Amino acid sequence: MIKKMNQKELAKKHIDELAENLEEFGCFVDNFSEKQYNFEYDIHFADNKFKLLVYFGKKGIKTVLQGKTSTPEFQTLYELVQEQPALFKDKILDHEPEEYIGSDETGKGDLFGPLVIAAVYVNGETKPKLLDLGVRDSKDLTDEIIWDIAIKISQIHGIEFEVMSVEPVEYNRVYTEEKNINKMLDKYHSAVVEKLIEKTNCKLVITDKFNKKEKELDASGRNKDVEFISMPKAEKFLGVAAASILARAKMIQWFKKNKLGTKPLPLGSSTDTEEFIKNNKELLGKIDLNNYAKLHFKTWKKLNVNTKS
Structure with a gap:
């Protein structure tokens, strides 16, 4: 007999699946915690920080995304996390096509x-x-x-x-x-x-x-x-x-x-990347960042780096 999951177990499964999807999308997920009525973690995306909460209770499961709602990154993540897995069913293939x-x-x-x-x-x-x-x-x-x-x-x-x-x-x-x-x-x-x-x-x-x-x-x-x-x-x-x-x-x-002098440029947009920028501001100021980086990331403004050539 298959054991039916309770609301708390379903919420944990759901937030774990969302974490996988978010990381595949290029986000960094950390600070996972379990509260009395919800699971939650932080999402780092394009140098913005958001919080995802999945509540469980008698009324079912509710997914909430917190952060600066005016940003395009929030809208992108909102669309991603609000979509339930069942909505994918009509487009899922369960076999490898021939061609x-x-x-x-x-x-x-x-x-x-x-x-x-x-x-x-x-x-x-x-x-x-x-x-x-x-x-x-x-x-x-x-x-x-x-x-x-x-x-x-x-x-x-x-x-x-x-x-x-x-x-x-x-x-x-x-x-x-x-x-x-x-x-x-x-x-x-x-x-x-x-x-x-x-x-x-x-x-x-x-x-x-x-x-x-x-x-x-x-x-x-x-x-x-x-x-x-x-x-x-x-x-x-x-x-x-x-x-x-x-x-x-x-x-x-x-x-x-492409390197910064002899130094390899970092992948991602995590705190390690921010540390690299902080430690190499002088060198970064001598190159045209337009040729090396994606300038819409707010990291540059946050760290007070001039992106104008």
């Missing part, structure tokens, strides 16, 4: 470096080869393994893929116009996916879902006969996992080439 394009991105939560988007076409011929290489979600792999697998993916006979690196100077220009990272992700995912559709005539695209709104991947309107599926934890599909590896490898390459 499809998988896309993924990296860098949206990093203060330094580019935004990188990749897409990979997989079919019956390339799938076994990707499996033999040990392809899986890049978050489960070290940088050395990612680099090695990425090279081997590019050498597979008949493999089709696209990688786009949006350099900081271009990222900053577009963000100044759009003021919305989700619109930018739609735009760049569309660009790499459409190139692969033209090459392969593939009719199915799978990409990771990061907010309540579906990615608008058919920007040109030319692919009305293509099915676009956006779903959580899409890295379980081989094509999306391969795309995550190619994107991450491109990011690793950028950080190897």
